[in-house]
Amino acid sequence: MREFSTPALPGPPATGGVADSVYDTAERTPELVQLSRQGPDGHWHDVTARRFRDEVLALAKGLLTRGVRYGDRVALMSRTRYEWTLFDYALWSIGAVSVPIYPTSAPDQVRWILAETQAVACLVEDEDGAMTVGAVCDALPDLSGIWQLDHGCVAAITEDGHGVPDSLVHRQRLGVTAENIATVVYTSGTTGRPKGCLITHGNLAAEAGAMLGGWCDVLHDTGGEQPATLLFLPLTHVYARAVQIASIRGGLRIGHLPQVSTDAMLPALAVFRPTFLLTVPYILEKLLQQARQAAENAGRGELFEQARQVAVDWATAKEQKAFGRGPGPGAGLRLRHIAYDRAVYQKLRGVLGGRIRTVLCGGSSLRRELALFFTGAGLQLYEGYGLTETSGAMVANPAGRQKLGTVGQPLAGCTVALADDGEVWLRGPTVFGGYLNHPQCTADALVDGWFATGDLGRLDQDGYLSITGRKKDLIVTSNGKNLAPAALEERVQAHPLVSQCLVVGDDRPYVGALITLDPSALAHWLKSHGREQLDTWSVLADEQLHVEIQRAVAAANAAVSRAESIRAFRLLPREFSQEQGLLTPSLKLRRAAITRHHAQDIEELYAP
Template sequence: MHEISSPALTEAPVTGGLADSVFDTAERTPRLVLFSRRDGDRWHPVTAAAFRDEVMGLAKGLLTRGVRYGDRVAVMSATRYEWTLFDYALWAIGAIPVPVYPTAAAEQVRWILAETAAVACVVEDEDQAMTVGAVCDALPELTGIWQLDRGCVAELVDDGLAVPDALVHRQRLGVTPDSLATVIYTSGTTGRPKGCLLTHGNFAAAADALLDGWGEVFRDSGGGQPATLLFLPLAHVYGRMVEVAAVRGGIRVGHHGRLSTDSLLPALATFRPTFLHAVPYVFEKIHQRAREAAEADGRLELFEQAAEVATTWAAAWERRGLGKGSGPGPALRLRHAAYDRVVYSRLRAVLGGRVRAVMCGGSTLGRDLGLFFTGAGMTVYEGYGLTETTAAITANPAHKPRFGTVGRPVPGASVAIGEDGEVWVRGAGVFAGYLNHPQCTEMALYDGWLATGDIGSLDEDGYLTITGRKKELIVTSSGKNLAPGVLEERVRAHPLIAQCLVVGDNRPYVAALVTLDAQALAHWLKTRGREQLDLWSALADEELHAEVQRAVAAANTTVSRAESIRAFRMLPKEFSLEDGLLTPSLKLRRHAIVERYAQDIEELYAG
């Protein structure tokens, strides 16, 4: 196997658990602001000492309610400060938080709570309380449902006032790096989700690798404390790893519970982070909205010229970082500086004005988009990981990104490519196994290596490129193999197209299901002086169909004819998390989509 490794930069801890960092930081720097809590447009500071006291108070209340070392407690909520508070309070007494997505159906909730034998469940609101309540008869271990919006934190703290601090410390000192920290369920794109057993040592290793390799790029350009707005789902391993890294690294964190740009951008403008962790969807939408705004103001030509200069500048900077060029030339630097004043600075202002680095993962970000944001002054570091690797196992090195790849192994990790192209990884972040699935664990782990199920390649400098999933490979009836992800990404590059699912397994040719972005459609119609159409009416519009056809044709130019999309169908609504067609990290649930739209797919091949 072709293998590459990166040496660890710090030694792995041999004692202690994740909650120790809360108490250690409060002891060393009690006035350091660890969190900011939002109240309207204002953010109120929470110091390290204050957070420690809140963790201690809640931990004592949990002990009073019967939560013991090793117990599992489910948390079902959007991303918010109280989730982090519960995580650290539970870790402080050796208990195990089990994340549940707030949109989970009752059957999914029943399955997770039953398999983990959860003794309690924290929910955000009445709707979630009713979801859990509907299945609690089948959960004999469940003894409590605590609702955040009804003041459960204050109630628990009041209950624990008489408990001595020493009891919490005794529990905390029993936690080791090998102790189980959480059970995070996979997204279930290829079957029923499995619970990944992640230890305190897994999270510590993943967080420390991030801080060791990229800590310098997180800081404010003026030398101040780094800060990030955490809007990734805390039910997802990526969000939890960011949470842990921030607490361990003294990074100020604000919480925001929604991924939509309409909600996110005002929060970014007031919080003003120095760096971000995000999924590609966020940057695709920000770029699209910026382009639409420029077109509406009659500045589209200026925006497109600025975008071209940004990508050209970033490509030259990339070559210099890799030791293959001298960087942007004088003329390019002058043009870049001119556009920075009139275009790039405005884009950075939308994100608060201080963001200079972006870590991106969860799915593939197009090379051109990475170059664009980097050229606009926000360097994009794309990475790759799984729930089983405690988030990132590879990432583009600081100041040396290769756009279009997911980088090199993080410090302390190794990556290898098998004979069949499968990516294998090894490192301290690799999980302990699947809950109650020893056979699946045995199939995934071999001599310390994890078989990821992804297909990829390593270039001559050790940068990894992911091309697809083994289980998602399409084999046409003529025997042609196709990884659909790359082609789908190229179709989605068109502003009108929200999602694309390529099909063709055991079929004579490749076809696609396409969904439209409603806001982009409204903008497209307005710029052409046309009346607005709903998505249903748009399906029959010939001009729109021709526009989508052009997007498909452009994507087809990058593949062979046997791999090209010969037919497509536009659908009247986007695939969504609520209808079960997307994972919580916004990846397509392929089997669910194919099943839901089986008739549409059949009609693509009729005749």
């Protein structure tokens, strides 16, 4: 087994619970702004460390009066909001355990999670959430409360706790150790029913410490301003949760945005003006697409494409120099880069608020060329890799030594290894304690301290990891050819028109693909080609459009052998969605569900 390790940071491991940092920071720097909260008027209002501590403490006392006890599990079913962070830390302050549930979950999923965790209460956001939980609560004997944010539950619970002494909360908080379970986070369920990962306070503290230790200098490189980020990814996902904890612990300012869409995000970024951004590749693809369309609509499409290529070339040359494999950007490239920075890149950064210099990206595969573009446009991009079972990122590009197209090296104190079959194994202090009520799954995943991820990868000579696919996603054609579909799908999706791509071919004579189109990109393409807008079904029969997508498929096929290439594809009338059950809440493809749902389309790919 080939492996690569990164030494642990100096100092003793963290002790106590995650909530301790709230009380410690308020004691040391009470006027430090820890959060900003958006009011009904759209303005952001600062929340100091003292005020946040007081709100957490008051809510914790109210939770005690509502019957929540040390070790109890409470579900949080909401979008990303200030109150989520407030409840997280209030629950941890009394030794309780939070259980995130995606608010878009079906009633059967909600019932399953609440029953398996034996949750004593569930926080919901609105009437829809209350109705979802209410519809299944008859089968949940442990559930004693449904609290609704939009009905003022925070104020009501806080009011209930007015007579409780502070010392009662502190006594329970100080009893929390690093070994205690902090949260039960369910996997995305791409290959079956989700499983609850038991994540400890020590796991979360180690993750936050590694993030702050690895990127502290980068995040604080803001010209003296306090680092700040706007959280818009779901706090139900461990990725955003880890950033929340690191920010609270490290004195970084955070705000919350409930909507995960560029339409909602861009106006909020312009007002909030963060200094670093936590995102996923899907959002970066959308940003590039919107920037390209805006340039074309202004008659500057050719200028934008030239600027995009210069950004890629400049970032590539800088990367080669960092690893001693080139002289860096030449004089001509530097001059073109300066010119395009004034004409294009500054405007792109301005759309994001004008202060962002660092972008942390994870959650799924990121195209190298996309990463090079944003880095060349002045946004230092750091891609990382982790799973729910590793409490967030466990591998990431180190500060100042990004190798774009890889997910980087192990974080401090962690080790990555490749098994004989190419499976990625991880070991370190952020690895979870096991799956709730699934001892056999735990035994299969944890072997002598190693976590077997199920992902396939490769390590280069510098210890940088690249993820090449999932073991369970491997396609074996009837000719015996093995294919990891992720890289091929990623290349097809590089075309601006393509939204999603699912490669198929198990036990088939050749590889095929189901392809969906981005509606806004399609509308722009039709307009730019002087075409009328097509209805949903006309798209499937449009010959010119098929020729355009064939180009995307041909470009992807150029990187693989004939036996691995896509020989047939089918355009679908609409994108895969969560509502159809075809995407996970973190926007990953549910391959088995898509294959079942589009069985007839797949059969037609292989019709004579």
